[in-house]
Amino acid sequence: MEKLLFGTGGTPHSSKTRSSLDGIKRIAELGLGCMELEFVQGVKIGEGGARLVAEIAAEEGVKLSAHGPYFINLNAHELEKIIASQERILRTARIAYLCGAESIIFHAAYYLGDPPEKTYQVVKKYLAEIMSQLRREKNRVWVRLEVMGKPSEFGTVDEVLNLCAEIEGVGIGMDFAHAHARNGKLNSYSDFITILQKIKQRLGSQALDNMHIHVSGIAYGKKGEIKHLNLKDSDLKYVELLRALKDLNAKGLVICESPSLEKDALLLQKIYHSL
Numbered sequence: 001m002e003k004l005l006f007g008t009g010g011t012p013h014s015s016k017t018r019s020s021l022d023g024i025k026r027i028a029e030l031g032l033g034c035m036e037l038e039f040v041q042g043v044k045i046g047e048g049g050a051r052l053v054a055e056i057a058a059e060e061g062v063k064l065s066a067h068g069p070y071f072i073n074l075n076a077h078e079l080e081k082i083i084a085s086q087e088r089i090l091r092t093a094r095i096a097y098l099c100g101a102e103s104i105i106f107h108a109a110y111y112l113g114d115p116p117e118k119t120y121q122v123v124k125k126y127l128a129e130i131m132s133q134l135r136r137e138k139n140r141v142w143v144r145l146e147v148m149g150k151p152s153e154f155g156t157v158d159e160v161l162n163l164c165a166e167i168e169g170v171g172i173g174m175d176f177a178h179a180h181a182r183n184g185k186l187n188s189y190s191d192f193i194t195i196l197q198k199i200k201q202r203l204g205s206q207a208l209d210n211m212h213i214h215v216s217g218i219a220y221g222k223k224g225e226i227k228h229l230n231l232k233d234s235d236l237k238y239v240e241l242l243r244a245l246k247d248l249n250a251k252g253l254v255i256c257e258s259p260s261l262e263k264d265a266l267l268l269q270k271i272y273h274s275l
């Protein structure tokens with residue numbers, strides 16, 4: 001990636017219709033650079049539709065990523081739920097690849113009371129199977145695990161980075177709002193720099209050239225994330241975050257997931273370019 005691009009998680013609110021095609025066109029009209037396709041309720045787009053999405057995105061100069069379904073748990077205690085989760089991730093990857101997306105991102109697992117280390121090993125095993133299958137299919141999409149916002153959810157920065165280091169093709173979905181909400185910390189310029197340095201140390205400097213970032217305002221409590229908020233209604237230090245991203249010259253996609261979507265994406269982009 002040549003620079004840091006800003007965009008929305010899903011079709012912008014001001015788009016003519018809710019369709020991904022109109023969403024992509026609206027992103028370009030707004031002067032934003034990217035959009036995340038939301039397959040969160042299931043992958044509902046077919047192969048023909050995906051090819052059309054790729055065509056329009058290329059025409060409009062909009063970069064894409066895709067968010068996998070919420071119904072995924074690679075640490076489920078029933079084998080059929082694991083297999084269904086793997087299938088959902090594979091289907092997301094296949095359609096995303098046809099859409100021309102460079103990354104997919106999803107919520108990998110819940111601990112369900114298991115020790116984190118045991119959960120890690122289980123997630124690693126089933127994720128490795130997914131990656132082998134994608135390699136067989138010559139699908140080169142980045143498979144990114146999202147950093148999660150609740151202590152009950154698998155996906156600390158360290159857990160995700162360890163998986164990235166162990167399995168080729170696995171990347172980090174660096175959700176700064178989630179990282180902050182998980183325990184109320186990680187919310188200063190030096191914290192953001194520390195996280196980015198850690199990514200560089202563990203995965204090499206090319207990881208900072210190819211970041212996938214989620215940002216939004218966030219409400220949180222003892223159990224971590226409660227809900228997403230607009231940036232100005234939350235305590236997330238987004239200007240410091242943007243400064244850290246700029247100072248370390250991070251490149252890639254910044255996907256805004258605030259309720260106000262494009263308004264906050266434009267705000268982030270404007271501040272970033274003014275720094």
Ligand SMILES: [Zn+2]
Pocket residue numbers: 067106107146
């Ligand atoms: Zn997510």
